[in-house]
Amino acid sequence: MGFRDIFSLAWRTVRGNKLRTGLTVAIIAFGIMALVGIITAIKAMNQKFTESFSSMGANSFTIRFQERNFRMGGPGSGNIRLSRKSARKEKTSSLGRRITRDQAELFIRNYQYPALTGVSVFGNRNSIVSMGEKKTSPNVMVMGADENYVQLNGMAISDGRNLSRSEVRAGTNVCLLGFDVANKFFPGQAGRAVNAQVRINNIPFRVAAVLESRGSSFGFSRDNMIITSYNCIEKYFSTGNSYVVAVMTDDLLKMEQAMGEAEAAFRPIRKLTTTEESNFALDRSDSVAEKAMKSLGFLTIAATVIGLITLAGAAIGLMNIMLVSVSERTKEVGLVKAIGGKGKMVQRQFLLESMIISLLGAFFGIVLGVCVGNLFSSFLGTGFVVPWDWVIGGILLCGVVGLAAGIYPAIKAGRLNPIDALRYE
Numbered sequence: 266m267g268f269r270d271i272f273s274l275a276w277r278t279v280r281g282n283k284l285r286t287g288l289t290v291a292i293i294a295f296g297i298m299a300l301v302g303i304i305t306a307i308k309a310m311n312q313k314f315t316e317s318f319s320s321m322g323a324n325s326f327t328i329r330f331q332e333r334n335f336r337m338g339g340p341g342s343g344n345i346r347l348s349r350k351s352a353r354k355e356k357t358s359s360l361g362r363r364i365t366r367d368q369a370e371l372f373i374r375n376y377q378y379p380a381l382t383g384v385s386v387f388g389n390r391n392s393i394v395s396m397g398e399k400k401t402s403p404n405v406m407v408m409g410a411d412e413n414y415v416q417l418n419g420m421a422i423s424d425g426r427n428l429s430r431s432e433v434r435a436g437t438n439v440c441l442l443g444f445d446v447a448n449k450f451f452p453g454q455a456g457r458a459v460n461a462q463v464r465i466n467n468i469p470f471r472v473a474a475v476l477e478s479r480g481s482s483f484g485f486s487r488d489n490m491i492i493t494s495y496n497c498i499e500k501y502f503s504t505g506n507s508y509v510v511a512v513m514t515d516d517l518l519k520m521e522q523a524m525g526e527a528e529a530a531f532r533p534i535r536k537l538t539t540t541e542e543s544n545f546a547l548d549r550s551d552s553v554a555e556k557a558m559k560s561l562g563f564l565t566i567a568a569t570v571i572g573l574i575t576l577a578g579a580a581i582g583l584m585n586i587m588l589v590s591v592s593e594r595t596k597e598v599g600l601v602k603a604i605g606g607k608g609k610m611v612q613r614q615f616l617l618e619s620m621i622i623s624l625l626g627a628f629f630g631i632v633l634g635v636c637v638g639n640l641f642s643s644f645l646g647t648g649f650v651v652p653w654d655w656v657i658g659g660i661l662l663c664g665v666v667g668l669a670a671g672i673y674p675a676i677k678a679g680r681l682n683p684i685d686a687l688r689y690e
Contacts, residue, residue, distance in 0.1 A: 293626025305638020
């Protein structure tokens with residue numbers, strides 16, 4: 266009896282026990298679905314992090330009041346951060362004061378390295394923008410910046426012009442509208458907002474330009490914003506937020522030197538001695554996404570543990586089902602042996618049945634996992650994601666589960682005495 270015949274017999278047996286097979290396949294599929302689904306969602310999040318935080322490009326960095334931390338937990342999780350240059354811990358109370366407008370402007374004047382620089386500050390994220398009788402919800406983000414902000418952050422102007430240097434210095438009431446805000450007032454014709462007058466929290470501003478749409482990030486629109494000069498933020502929206510300085514070089518190979526020059530130029534501005542730790546952080550734009558992605562590592566571990574526990578339970582269930590199958594088919598096994606069938610042939614049949622059930626669970630679990638994970642991916646607005654390494658790993662893992670669950674029942678069936686088996690009731 267060849268392998269094809271044994272496989273055909275095993276397949277007919279699996280098909281003949283639809284309820285039992287379906288329940289076992291469902292258990293295995295659930296474990297693989299949880300594993301592949303979570304991994305797919307994590308890969309989608311990684312892709313979104315990369316898109317969201319690396320829009321400035323790999324040849325740029327920012328100077329901030331403190332490092333941005335990507336961690337789980339609330340305010341009670343502690344006030345300790347890791348220094349950028351070493352794993353040494355330091356209290357956040359030693360970080361010093363926020364970066365002020367004067368410090369940011371002084372850095373721009375003193376920084377001699379050939380690079381594009383810009384200053385920005387966060388205003389608020391709950392502004393109301395109105396034009397005539399129309400107004401937005403109180404969820405528009407207002408940013409203060411200079412004329413280089415658009416280029417430094419990978420944005421593009423759809424209609425109109427950028428802020429001018431004189432408007433930034435004078436704090437003129439002009440602004441750049443995000444696409445969603447402009448589209449609110451001129452549906453389908455966002456460009457018509459250029460040169461119109463809008464009121465931000467009842468303060469009149471002239472619209473200089475409409476920005477191109479950048480889509481959403483984690484379910485939140487990146488176009489629901491307004492950019493004005495940072496001097497306007499100081500006049501109308503000042504909340505004591507720390508300023509951010511952005512630097513972009515024309516060559517990736519110049520990054521390390523540019524960052525060294527920036528730290529050397531900013532330390533005297535922050536009035537630091539040679540022995541004091543820097544109370545500001547330099548963040549490369551491409552490293553921010555990397556930090557965020559590393560913080561998702563525990564989700565991968567959790568998904569793996571969930572999947573393995575479920576598969577362990579499925580393996581035990583599959584073994585019990587195969588043992589029951591051996592008991593039910595004892596007379597059948599005796600008949601096969603009586604007409605010349607070998608014990609090894611019987612063992613192979615039971616092993617194949619176990620493997621078929623397990624691999625069917627893998628197939629349905631992978632399909633469901635990829636679909637569930639990509640539902641989350643569509644919510645984030647990323648492309649279709651398939652974690653091929655985990656797909657292959659899931660198939661191999663289920664193959665091992667099927668093999669492990671079928672070995673003992675197969676050995677038990679192969680050792681049955683044909684005379685005793687034929688007499689079994």
